[in-house]
Amino acid sequence: MKIGKKVFAFGITGVLLVFGSLFFMNQSSIKASETISNKISLEQTEKQVQASSNNEAYFSLSVKPSKKDQLILLEYSDEVTFDKDKILEMNKEKISLVQVDEDKDQLEVTLNKESKQTVLYFQAMTNSSTKQTIQASTEQERSNELVIGKEETSVESFSVQPDEKLQGRATLATPYTEEWTEIYTAEEASIIAGEGKELRYGFGPTEAIGTTSISGNKQKQFAIPNVTFMDNDKRVQHIYHTQNPMSKPEEAGQSLWTSYGLIYAFGSNTSPSVFNTGSHITSEGYKYYKRILPNGMTVYKLVYNTEFSSKKLRVEILMTGKTTGTVNVEYTVTNTGTNREANFIVGSMIDTELNKNDKVPIYAIGDNKGVYIQDAGENGYKLQYLFTGPDHVQNWTGKHWIQGTNTQPRDYFLSQFFNYDDSGFTALDSLGYEAQNYPADQLVYVTTDLRKMDTAIFMKNQPTSLESNESTKMAYDVTIGLPGNPPEVFIDQADQELIQGNDFEVTGQWRDSESPLVDLYYTLNDGTAVKFGDKVPNDMTNPGKKIDWKFTLPKSALTLGKQVIKVYAVDGEGHTSEEKILNLTIKAGEADLTINFVDEENNVIHPKIVLTRKVGSKVDLTKEADVLKAVNDQLEKKYEIVSSPMPENAIEIVEGGRAVTYQFKGRIVLVSAPTEIDFGTQIVKAEESVIEEPVRIDGALVIQDSRATKKPWKLQARMKQELTNSNQEIVTNAVRYIYSGNEVTLNAGMQDVAVGTNKDGTPNKVSEKWSASGDGFKLKTEVGAVKESGIYVGIIEWELLEGP
Numbered sequence: 001m002k003i004g005k006k007v008f009a010f011g012i013t014g015v016l017l018v019f020g021s022l023f024f025m026n027q028s029s030i031k032a033s034e035t036i037s038n039k040i041s042l043e044q045t046e047k048q049v050q051a052s053s054n055n056e057a058y059f060s061l062s063v064k065p066s067k068k069d070q071l072i073l074l075e076y077s078d079e080v081t082f083d084k085d086k087i088l089e090m091n092k093e094k095i096s097l098v099q100v101d102e103d104k105d106q107l108e109v110t111l112n113k114e115s116k117q118t119v120l121y122f123q124a125m126t127n128s129s130t131k132q133t134i135q136a137s138t139e140q141e142r143s144n145e146l147v148i149g150k151e152e153t154s155v156e157s158f159s160v161q162p163d164e165k166l167q168g169r170a171t172l173a174t175p176y177t178e179e180w181t182e183i184y185t186a187e188e189a190s191i192i193a194g195e196g197k198e199l200r201y202g203f204g205p206t207e208a209i210g211t212t213s214i215s216g217n218k219q220k221q222f223a224i225p226n227v228t229f230m231d232n233d234k235r236v237q238h239i240y241h242t243q244n245p246m247s248k249p250e251e252a253g254q255s256l257w258t259s260y261g262l263i264y265a266f267g268s269n270t271s272p273s274v275f276n277t278g279s280h281i282t283s284e285g286y287k288y289y290k291r292i293l294p295n296g297m298t299v300y301k302l303v304y305n306t307e308f309s310s311k312k313l314r315v316e317i318l319m320t321g322k323t324t325g326t327v328n329v330e331y332t333v334t335n336t337g338t339n340r341e342a343n344f345i346v347g348s349m350i351d352t353e354l355n356k357n358d359k360v361p362i363y364a365i366g367d368n369k370g371v372y373i374q375d376a377g378e379n380g381y382k383l384q385y386l387f388t389g390p391d392h393v394q395n396w397t398g399k400h401w402i403q404g405t406n407t408q409p410r411d412y413f414l415s416q417f418f419n420y421d422d423s424g425f426t427a428l429d430s431l432g433y434e435a436q437n438y439p440a441d442q443l444v445y446v447t448t449d450l451r452k453m454d455t456a457i458f459m460k461n462q463p464t465s466l467e468s469n470e471s472t473k474m475a476y477d478v479t480i481g482l483p484g485n486p487p488e489v490f491i492d493q494a495d496q497e498l499i500q501g502n503d504f505e506v507t508g509q510w511r512d513s514e515s516p517l518v519d520l521y522y523t524l525n526d527g528t529a530v531k532f533g534d535k536v537p538n539d540m541t542n543p544g545k546k547i548d549w550k551f552t553l554p555k556s557a558l559t560l561g562k563q564v565i566k567v568y569a570v571d572g573e574g575h576t577s578e579e580k581i582l583n584l585t586i587k588a589g590e591a592d593l594t595i596n597f598v599d600e601e602n603n604v605i606h607p608k609i610v611l612t613r614k615v616g617s618k619v620d621l622t623k624e625a626d627v628l629k630a631v632n633d634q635l636e637k638k639y640e641i642v643s644s645p646m647p648e649n650a651i652e653i654v655e656g657g658r659a660v661t662y663q664f665k666g667r668i669v670l671v672s673a674p675t676e677i678d679f680g681t682q683i684v685k686a687e688e689s690v691i692e693e694p695v696r697i698d699g700a701l702v703i704q705d706s707r708a709t710k711k712p713w714k715l716q717a718r719m720k721q722e723l724t725n726s727n728q729e730i731v732t733n734a735v736r737y738i739y740s741g742n743e744v745t746l747n748a749g750m751q752d753v754a755v756g757t758n759k760d761g762t763p764n765k766v767s768e769k770w771s772a773s774g775d776g777f778k779l780k781t782e783v784g785a786v787k788e789s790g791i792y793v794g795i796i797e798w799e800l801l802e803g804p
Contacts, residue, residue, distance in 0.1 A: 040064060040072075042136055042146040057148040061120045061136050066113050069096070070138055074107040074122075077132040080148070081125045082107050090121040092179065124148065180289035180301060184215040186222070189290075189298035190230070191321050193481060194574035198230040201319050201327040203288065203302055205241060205255040216285035221256040223277050223286065223302060225319050225329045229381060229480035238383045238480055240351040240358060240401070240454075258351040258401060262315060262331055263414060264308075266344045269463070270427045273309060274414040280308040295526045297321035305336070312337035322477070323521075323529060324568045325576040328389060330475040335466035345428050346474050347460030349417065351401045354383050354480075359453040362398030364433065366440025369578070370476070371398045371433065371457060380483035385457055387434070388578070391473040393459040395432035397424030398445040400452040423458045432458070440485075486575035487512035489520075489567050490546070491582050500560060500615055500655065501589040504553045506582060508567065509546035512538055515571035520549055522567045524557060533569075558586050560616055588615035592657040595621070597630055600642065600665045601708040605761075606630045613653045620649040621660075631662060637761060638671070638704045639664035666707035670715070670800040671763060674699040679779050684786045691779040693772035701767040703800065705758035712803060715754040715766070719746045720797040725790035734785065735794060736778040743778075750799055 044059040063070065074082075084098040087109070097110040111118065126132050126148065136143040186209050188202030202209065204222040214222055229236040241255040265272040282305040289301040300319040305312070316332040331348075335341050352373055354360050360373040365384060372384040387393045402416045402423070416422045424432060433444055447453060461474050491508040498504060512518055520533030532551040539545045553565070565582040590612050597606035609626050613619055621627045621644075631641070645651055645660035680695035703713065723731040735746045739754045758764045770776030 040136060040138060040141045040143045042134060042143045044146060044148060055126050057124045057126065059122055059124065059134070059146055059148070061122065061143070063111060063114070063118045063120065063138070064141070065117060066111070068113050070111040070113075072109045072111055072120075072136055072138055074109070074134060074136050076105050076107070076124070076134040077126075078105060079126050079130075080105070080132050080134065083123065083125070086123050090123065094118065094120060180291050182215075183288045183290055184213060185210060186212045186214050187290075188226075189300070189321055191297070191323075191325055191327075193229070193325050193576075196232040197481075197574070199227065199321075199325055199327065199480060200230055200235075201225070201227045201321060202300060203317075203319065206235065206237070207255060214286060214288050218281040218285045220261060220277050221259075223304065223315075223317065224256050224259055224261045225317065225327075225478075226256065227327050227478045227480060231381075236355050236381050236480060238352060238354055238478070240353045260349040260414065262317070262333075263347050263349070263417060263460075264311075264313070264333070264344070265347065265417070265428060265460070266309075266311075266341065269343065269429060270418075272343075272345075272418060272428050274417050275308045276414055277304075277306060277315075280306045282307060293320075293526055295323055295523065295528065297323065297526075310337075310339075311335075311341060322579070323523060323526070323566070324579045325481065326384075326386065326477040326479040328475060328477050330391065330473060332471050332473050333466075334471040335468055338468055340468070341466040343428060343463045344466055344472070345461050345463050346472060347417070347458070348474075349402070349423070349459075350385075350457045352383065352455055352457055355381050358455075360455055361446040362444050362455055362457070364438035364440065364442040364444050366438070366442070368434050368437050371396065371444060373398075373455065374483060381480060382483050383480050384478065385459075386477040386479070386578070387459070389475055389477060391475045393474055393476050394461045395425070395430060395434060396457065396459040397432040398455060398457055399424050400445075400447070401454040401456040417458075421452075425458065425460065428463045430460075432460075481576075482574060484515075484571075484573050484575055485513055487515065487518050487569040487571045487577045489549075489569050489577050489580050491567060491580045493582055495583040495585075497585045497587055498558065499589045500558065500586050501555055502558075503555050504558060504584065505550060506553065506565060506567070507548070507550040508580070509548055510536075510569050510577075511544050511546045512569070512571050513544040515573055515575070516540055518569040518571045520567070520569050522551060522565060524553065525564050526566070558584065560586050560588060562586075588617065588653075589655065591615050591653050591655055593619055593651060593653055594657065594659040595627055595630075595645070596659060596661040597634065598661060598663055599639070599706075599708045600663070602663075603708055605634060605637075605639070605664060605706075615653050615655050617653050618650040619653065621645060621651060622649050634662075634664050634706075637706045638667050638669040639706050640667060641665075664706075666705070668703070668705040668707060668711075668713055668758075668800065668802065670798060671702040671704045672699055673701050673796075673798055674767065677777055684781065684789070687783055689781045693770075694777060697767070697770075700765055703756070703758065703764045703766060705764070706761055710758050710760070712755060712757045714752055714801045714803060715756075716750040716799045716801065717744075717746055717753045718750045718797050719748055719794060721793070721795035722748075723792040723794040725788070725792050727788065727790065729787050729790070729792075731781065731785050731792055734779055734781050735796070736780050738775050738778060740775065746796065 041062045042059055044057065063072065082100055084100050087098050088095065095109050095111055099108040109120070111120065124134065132148050134146045134148065186202065186204055188200045188209055190198040190200045193199045203225060204214065206226065206228060226239055228238065239256055240258050260276045263274060263276040265274045267273045285304065287303045291299050293299060298321055302317040305314050314334045314336045318330040320328040322328055331346060333346050352360070354373055355375040357375050360375060362371050362373050365372055365386070369388050370384060370386040372382055375381045387396055399422060418425050418427060420426045438444055445455065459476065461472065464472050466472060487510055489508060489510045491506065493506060510518060510520065516538050517535045518538065519531055520536060521529045521531050523529050533549055539547065563584040563586055565584065566579045568579045569577040593611045593613060595609040597604065599605050609630060611619060611624065642663045642665045644662055651660060674697050676698040677694045678696040679691050682691060705713070717737065719735060723734055733745050733747065737744045737746060737753050744751050744753055754766060756764060
């Protein structure tokens, strides 16, 4: 096989003989090759505890980015079925087509092109309690095999199994959803609060649940967050809910008519203007939505627009069930007008009642956590309003419901919101009970005035200014339960940053002044609760003594980014402590990137290079000096690149390290030939003349073989131009070449001048064997061959071939 040609020139002047050569070679460039992509993966939601009484299973499919629509095929066992309409609903705007082939037990989904990792959600039905399998594939990848089945599902946890009957926790009955789903009928969610007991929450009066259309509704009561307590079949209300006899049927009895919901105040600090939602809702009315969190808790969202006094606002209210048995209420008010709103506050007034008791004294929870009221009846139910979380209410009091007259419109009562005797506030910037920091169980409001015995809770924020499209928030937690004091938990560690790759031990204490035992739980990122302390005994000889606890989070659970650990306790009476939160920021550790250099038969041709970098960072191999030198060294050895790591300029460092490879292909190459061969000045005699050795040779004749398997080669040469002077006089058959004792007269045809096999990857320098008495160039002129003196120049062309 022809490998390549090399050309050089030589000349003679009278008795002066000169050879010159022209030499060239091609350089190879680094070529790109595809990298191995990450596989797609199936995962059953909530770590495979997701199964309902209807034999439903919910799972997700993680799919890599794609520049075009992807066809995804799901193959599954015989007793698994899918509802394609449900799949389309769960993956709005992500997929364009779903086809189910029941005969083949296959489901085809067309995923719209995505620029980032995408997660699809599926609901499968199976009537079998035996193991069933599902597997997904694309044109390039195949996922893991997912096992479902009612008896085969298992619970995964970090170190211990979650308790199946968590006190103060909700059971997961529906899959979590990333997107909001609009709802059109009043409904409520629940949190398990002990055997036969639930905390329930939703917007509006409880008698409207399941019957009243709320889409587009503008009745004020449907904007009031409502929390009730179910004690077996008994519902305990916490907001005054007696129906107004003057209300219309479509208003669901207007049973929450005495509470304000959200109020707005602005203007003069001591004589502000006050409005509430009331009749100021814009024509589209309310919009209601919900979503399910990974921990099973339901979040309700109410959105509406309101306009009053030249102001335009958008209101968003969230009600979020929490795993500690409380409900978080968060108001977000956004200025949608074009004007800046100065000296602006939001607040609320809740007309409380508890177990039909409308005249209950108000107490401080202590530690500036909020206020509570407690029913004096047989069961002694306890209502708490907590102002301790993010964006919590800044000012709060406990006073009485502001009464009015039947002839006055409802908004008239708002004028008394800043009357100290009624609300405890006198101005926009008034402080409340938080300024007093009352001790636990301190009575903060009770009166013998018959007109003021109907207690209520007031709250507001401090004045702020809202630019156009700027928002303000106000939040609180509310819960109802049985009497008694909840336990407390404490965490030793402060929020901190950690390097990925290590376990982390969390330590702290708990205490309880009454109960003989507690259960201890933690959650990671609001996931499934893990019980790490089961019926831990209290020191009843010293109630309230702090008792140590600890648990370990394995490194496998601590992925990059923010990790939120929440710890809480539940005592023997079912009281749940306040959550204590530890925020960890997991930073990338270091890992090795190993770069290998191999030939076409995977033989190592250069020592591996190891780069140590942070996990998650990316390495540009085209800018790493050691890598560049290694690549160039191989190119100089006449290798050519077959494949490079991809993307070569952005190799990601992963935990545990990774290896990438540059693969080369060896070549046999005529590296160089002499650029000039000078036979010096010679006198031509009238007889045959032989010059055995040039007086000067510039450059060497070198053959390089970098192939993994060294094979024989053959070198040929010819006179591309015979010796010629400036007068076009030609001397033929003068240039001879001797190799291993054989003399070859170079002429216009290619002739073998050398054969051989390189022993290794080092260059074969053929010209090192040239000598006057041995191999090499000779000049032999016959009688009469040279007609005249002068400079004679010739050109030799070389050709290298595989094989002898």
